[in-house]
Amino acid sequence: MLASEENTSFKSYQNQANLFVKEYLLADPLLPYTSVISGMLACKMIYELTQLIGSSHFKIYSSFSKIQRIEWNDRAVSTMHAIFITSISLYLVFCSNLFSDYQSSELITDRSSSLSTFALGVSVGYFIADLGMILWFFPSLGGYEYVIHHLFSLVAVAYSMLSGEGQLYTFMVLISETTTPGINLRWYLDVAGMKKSKAYLINGVVIFISWLVARILLFVYMFYHVYLHFDQVEQMQPFGQILVILVPLVLSIMNLVWFFKIIKGLRKTLAKRQ
Template structure:
């Protein structure tokens, strides 16, 4: 009887708290922050054991090495779930019986956004703490805009579809981090470094330019539904992708310039 009583209490706790809509956002943010800490510590431990070049790095370089591991794990996680929610699940499918597409959300989508906020908060703290070693002002602006838009979508349930569309752009992060690792390991003149540059160019073109254009096209097709959102939500849906697109175009110009320089040296 005692066992059944404890089991009943545990089931009620899960139902009332762990599965409650108000509990999901906050725990997922905290979980995201702790996940970043875990990845940082594991990277530090494993790198010291298996990568000789890691031990020869300066302290700030080691911090960046670990920091890039965090961003890589987050990018893989958020890209996978974003692709599923946007293109595979029925959550955002064009179904007239499912309500406005700009108001749809689920426990999975909300908790995923919370975990992503946890990452952006943790990464922003590191960027500010070690400023400007881990990134300049453009990274601070990028993270603040991203975290604000994601937090609004998570807490209100508005515009989550477009938030996930933009988060798919994180697919470029692993290849960018790989380029840094190759450079740090002294492989800047290797074939892998050249192939990596081409992959970055293509990935950036698709995920950070063409995808943004598609997002604006989707907003245009569902303009009446988007306009039902709160004013701040509409500002984020229209404004944040636009600002990020401009930043992506500037960075794309730098990527193109760097690729041309690398190819010229190979001739």
């Protein structure tokens, strides 16, 4: 009897919690702000958890300088964000029907959903948190190119989240975050003194391939998609049109510059092993 009453009470609280989430936290007017706050809180939680795990399970962590420990934690945050946003982006762009040309008469540049808006909000929260870290410890966590990258990304993602415009192209650009875990792993291998290991070499090759696909070829495909649907892009707000063209263009130039550095570094690593 008592167990039955406890079970009923638990289900009642569960139903109330689900109702609160659906009607308040995930309600359309509040969704952007809820998701941004959720993203920032998630960053804080992952940072603190990484710090706890690092200090208790990795001996090398205690030998780091203060800024190295901060970067260790910060890179864990960026890795988790990259895994989250690339998974959502790949699903929405290539697997769901949200942006399919044949599933809706609505302009492809105006389509959005609760899931897409929430995912963009979480990403906005991450970019705010990470940009704050970069500026606070500047230039230890990244130079001006990182500030420019994050500012452009933040403005574009926030606009797409709030307006609902151009979300398809925003997610196409965010797929490029798939290279982030490999870049962060390379830093971890470096500080662990494993630059001469086989893992370091494999990591370099993986970064080269993923960068070529996600940050070069995918951007070419995105520009081609914009060209094919330019009549719909022209119906966006002027600021949205600028973001759809300017932000990917600036990021693609930066990606090319970084890509040549990756090629140079990979060639240097391969030469040392011959």
